[in-house]
Amino acid sequence: MRTTVGIIGAGPAGLLLARLLHNAGIDAVVLESRDRSYVERRQRAGILEQGTADVLRAAGAGERMDREGLRHDGIELRFDRRRHRVDFPALTGGRSVTVYAQTEVCKDLIALQLRDGGPLLFEAEALAVEDAGTDAPRIRFRHEGREDVLECAYVVGCDGFWGVARKAIPAGLAQVFERTYPFGWLGILADVPPSHDELVYARHDRGFALLSMRPPVTRHHPSKEVASLPIESFVSRLYLQVPDGTDAGTWSDEEIWDELERRFETDDDWRLERGPITQKSVTPMRSYVHEPMRHGRLFLAGDAAHIVPPTGAKGLNLAVGDVVTFARALTHQQETGSPELLDAYSATCLRRVWQAERFSYDMTALLHRAPAATAFEDRLQLARLERIASSRAAETDLAEAYTGFPFGGAGGDPLR
Numbered sequence: 048m049r050t051t052v053g054i055i056g057a058g059p060a061g062l063l064l065a066r067l068l069h070n071a072g073i074d075a076v077v078l079e080s081r082d083r084s085y086v087e088r089r090q091r092a093g094i095l096e097q098g099t100a101d102v103l104r105a106a107g108a109g110e111r112m113d114r115e116g117l118r119h120d121g122i123e124l125r126f127d128r129r130r131h132r133v134d135f136p137a138l139t140g141g142r143s144v145t146v147y148a149q150t151e152v153c154k155d156l157i158a159l160q161l162r163d164g165g166p167l168l169f170e171a172e173a174l175a176v177e178d179a180g181t182d183a184p185r186i187r188f189r190h191e192g193r194e195d196v197l198e199c200a201y202v203v204g205c206d207g208f209w210g211v212a213r214k215a216i217p218a219g220l221a222q223v224f225e226r227t228y229p230f231g232w233l234g235i236l237a238d239v240p241p242s243h244d245e246l247v248y249a250r251h252d253r254g255f256a257l258l259s260m261r262p263p264v265t266r267h268h269p270s271k272e273v274a275s276l277p278i279e280s281f282v283s284r285l286y287l288q289v290p291d292g293t294d295a296g297t298w299s300d301e302e303i304w305d306e307l308e309r310r311f312e313t314d315d316d317w318r319l320e321r322g323p324i325t326q327k328s329v330t331p332m333r334s335y336v337h338e339p340m341r342h343g344r345l346f347l348a349g350d351a352a353h354i355v356p357p358t359g360a361k362g363l364n365l366a367v368g369d370v371v372t373f374a375r376a377l378t379h380q381q382e383t384g385s386p387e388l389l390d391a392y393s394a395t396c397l398r399r400v401w402q403a404e405r406f407s408y409d410m411t412a413l414l415h416r417a418p419a420a421t422a423f424e425d426r427l428q429l430a431r432l433e434r435i436a437s438s439r440a441a442e443t444d445l446a447e448a449y450t451g452f453p454f455g456g457a458g459g460d461p462l463r
């Protein structure tokens with residue numbers, strides 16, 4: 048098999064890249080080790096920066112997002128039993144975010160790719176990227192029990208943190224920057240409407256808690272194409288900071304609700320609604336950057352190159368920034384013959400990546416309680432939150448980073 052761009056991984060990064068290349072008339076093949084239903088069910092954060100929503104729209108993948116996604120103009124910070132709302136449009140000149148689950152982004156992109164894109168092979172596991180430093184890189188992969196080779200002009204590793212693409216960059220040329228955290232997030236999905244209409248980020252002496260949500264999903268009834276039945280209704284997504292290595296099974300549903308209630312408690316009459324918990328899992332927290340993000344004709348994008356802790360929901364948005372940068376650079380190379388944007392790929396992406404690393408780290412430090420935190424550090428945390436609540440400059444800094452920095456498209460086009 049032969050293609051121009053071999054893409055490893057059908058997460059948001061690989062799927063969006065395939066769509067962007069299809070739109071640009073560049074052929075690509077996507078290899079995904081898991082099956083379709085696994086990819087469509089994997090729970091991840093669901094906050095799209097303004098720039099991410101603009102890119103999906105411009106790529107022709109925003110139709111259902113515009114119908115079902117929720118525009119959010121702010122978040123609430125909760126600390127010391129008090130509430131402070133951060134008003135995004137007022138602080139950023141009109142920017143907002145969209146709440147739309149990553150599972151839905153993936154479903155939309157998979158449907159488009161299967162309808163009009165190039166090959167997307169599920170249960171096709173890349174085993175290794177070979178000859179990355181030459182003009183003819185190859186992906187060795189296994190599909191339907193057979194080993195095969197995909198000959199490419201370029202390879203993009205969109206294969207997540209545990210993928211194989213990164214391993215093709217010689218260790219002597221790479222530098223890794225990493226930080227782990229002594230806590231993780233216990234996340235639940237619950238069949239109950241969210242108790243607040245915007246996200247609530249709560250700092251508490253017992254640890255961090257987050258109230259989020261999934262928009263109602265409209266599914267078509269299998270026998271009647273025309274009739275849309277709202278099979279699933281509004282769902283709450285909630286998280287609790289828990290010690291690193293916690294087994295989600297050790298928390299009963301009642302214990303989870305009791306703990307959420309304690310951490311969200313306010314002095315006013317706000318109440319947390321409880322409902323049946325349908326999913327429970329623990330996410331570890333990590334900050335990680337692999338430099339450079341390119342070696343020869345191998346490019347890394349998304350979680351394959353960097354991880355942020357989920358506080359602030361930057362993971363998906365960073366992946367989108369990377370693949371837009373790659374598609375723009377390759378199109379430029381094909382139109383002008385100049386490799387300058389491809390050569391600048393790693394440096395261009397890393398500028399944005401480090402801003403997101405900084406923001407995600409700061410949000411994590413602002414809101415979580417480290418197991419060894421001293422009383423002095425607790426007071427500093429509260430002072431930082433007070434500062435955000437009382438200074439427009441401090442609040443603007445948070446709002447700008449949360450809604451995301453523009454993708455730098457020329458002439459108002461997010462893809463150019």
Ligand code: APR
Binds near residue numbers: 078080172174350361
């Ligand atoms: N061969 C083929 N596919 C692979 C291989 C392999 N050897 N290894 C991993 N994959 C697939 C995984 O099964 C997964 O579907 O690559 C995909 C990587 O997808 P993600 O982990 O979702 O990473 P990415 O597309 O970069 O998206 C980043 O995901 O982790 C979240 O918060 C993060 O929102 C961010 C987003």
Ligand code: PHB
Binds near residue numbers: 091257259284
């Ligand atoms: C989520 O809805 O899953 C979510 C939202 C915001 C975050 C992290 C996760 O910061």
